[in-house]
Amino acid sequence: MNDSTRNLSALLTRSVNRYPERTAIVFGDERITYAALEAAANKVANLLVARGVRPGDKVALSCPNLPHFTVIYFGILKTGATVVPLNVLLKAREVAYHLNDSDAKAYFAFEGTPELPIGEAAWGGFQDADGCTEFFLIGTGGSLDGVEASQLYQPAVAEHSTTFKTIARDDDDTAVILYTSGTTGQPKGAELRHRNVYDNALTGRDLFDADADRPDTYLCVLPLFHSFGQVVLQNGAVAYGGTLVIQPRFEAASALKLMLEHKVTFFGGVPTMYWALLSALDDSIDVARLAANLRVAVAGGSALPAEVHKQFKERFGVTILEGYGLSETSPVASFARFGEEPRVGSIGVPIPGVEMKLINDDWSDTKDAPDEIGEIAIKGHNVMKGYYKRPDATAEVIRDGWFRSGDLARKDEDGFYYIVDRSKDMIIRGGFNVYPRELEEVLIEHPAVSLVAVIGVPHDSHGEEIKAVVVKTAGDATTEAELVTWAKEQFAAYKYPRIVEFVDSLPMTATGKILKRQLA
Template structure:
């Protein structure tokens, strides 16, 4: 037997009174999280849902998430976490595509009408049978959208014998962002998810006296699930929930709760730095470990954060299909800023060409990965699985180089590469150069259609506060600092850039 729920159950047995979750004024012990999860498992069993069934969960970073997540796992079922920004039609698609039998959905707020969207999506789906509402008002037993979880759990036992699952059984189905075609569900086994949490726990040192970990990355995403919630519960840490990232609030919460471990995407670190510099907010003194992933961090942000916060950001790399962590700048060896480090324990990486042929030396080439972290495949899509998996290797779609010490540096997503007049141009390289200009706070480079060249290079820029730099000035500066075929011919200033729920810049929208 191997069930991912062990990360909660073992900690609940060992430290029942230890604080597992902090949310607002709530401080919830491990024993309570485990008890409510057992009630959820009993509820599912009472509705005929068990081993091998799929159960969807649409919820921001609230205590409901671990309650339901681990309850589904205890029941032997598979968790299907849904992005909370999905519209009704998209929710229906995910429910149908995953063959979900039930949906636990947060009631929502005026700013996030998730209950309304979830109910409509549930009703439009073909095979989903049960809809449970997670009320916005704590412990509310009624909801306009349907059966409240608290009413459904009334009378359910807080004891449940976890269903025996095999290591290779599917624990979680994580949907990819769908940048190309419809979103696909990556099937991740109990072994995939548990091993990734265990390796992360071994890799990052614990703070003296125990860790307080900030959960601001969405828990519906693999990064937040594995590196924060699952690793946090495994090491018996306290996990501080923040449903929506706002840099000032994040800094205040870190200081209030004595956060020692922060995991975020590069734009979060950029936003906190901007807040500190603009408003003179004092950085929290408790922070011991800062990790970044999701996309490549600008070198200027890495340097500024270490100087300002006194903590170096450890960059890593992974995908939903890899549970998600594949490589990291690991604390027990020298970090190399600008790289995503070396493969984690039990994982191999290499560079390949479009025909799967191994590329020796520094590359560039596409990253391929194999190890305990690789998904079983895309749910119900054998052809799509065959396109990205061969002989245990998974091809990532990310272009990278590799130095003599085995550190990988992401050049760009293969689909983001710009081909201008026959020359390959990697946007991230240009963004790094642009970020060194004093007027540039954040940059995103994309290719736009051009009649004769195929694509032209365009830069979207957020200026530093007080800057009056013009488009022509930046283009002229870029011309002096980049090769003739690389520099952006078009610059557009923006107050903000479109981002995903996890904080990645949405380049497809910019395009």
């Protein structure tokens, strides 16, 4: 344990003390000042304490991008409890698993809509969870049977005070548990310390020239339950007294209008969101005015195709800064250097206070030679405490302070990293290693290809065959066979996709990552 004490909620308190009347959140016609945000968070903290929540307890939260998320998030932290944000797409069985696995004592959930009945799944999961005793529904409860008046969020918090003395926590106490996607086995909870998330939010000064005296206006389209939106956007905005413009669910045309209306200076998204923004541009959008406001554009989650990078620069006049990280690294581990010419396709260099290197399967360092491929390992203030209640799983990924990411990369002679692929996504065709990212980068340059995912499919003689699943550009007449022929001209014989399939859309997670496992 460190000797120092620091509660992650101090990010909010510090900005409240300096800029109480500055707008913290914009949601539709609603404007919430920093003073009002803390007052609402204090009500949540008092409610939790009254219901028996104590420092170190776990409190789960299922909420889309709404002001409620930020209010409850900081309210939980103020009590010294741990926030457990849950994906709003979880079904009741999955909710119960997460509540049980995290040992959640209390649970806040948004009621949702008929199209996305978050509350129904939450209520069902809560009833099947063993140790979760308190349930708070953000809504009327009209769509659910059995929810009592005492379990309705609004009346429950209304009776509590707007003042609360924040509970001090040790730097190494757990602030947030983020569940991994669970692509292999059951989802695991990454325990992030107060110092992990606090320090990661404050990297905005070094990475993006963030300045509380010149606050940014952030458009938050990334899910707040995910590490990227939660830390880089929400916490990054709060840390420097910025304004968070919240969009409940990403929709490109509406996002562009919000950027214009609120003079957004900071946009963060995953590659598919940038692709969608470019596709949504039409004569109704004053691109010149939008570009004049935009100061920073950042991307993460997966590698940004070079063609999207190029088009965004041409249309918006801003170079997208690519970063890299994982839930286990709070999340940011590396970033492109702000103000420098970009190296397209690079995820940049380690952020201040963080080291990165490339390793082999046995944890040994790769040869320190340019373009040598290895698995990224990370060490620094951002690395998680471990997977909650999973010492064996933790030991598999953390050794001597180094966290192995599962991502394959190369490093150039100047120390800039380039993702090659997820190690588990690598295709082995006839004994040759094929990295889908490389193929996708080239395929998307073809005018027929709007979006593409390359996967390996079983093959009797080669072990795996290479398949490209393509969303076509509207109106393009290219056939699947013609695209295969074109690809054959671009790649070595062992790596071009023998199979091309045109589809209307690609399955994606709530954070915009393509779900390749659903394409096989």
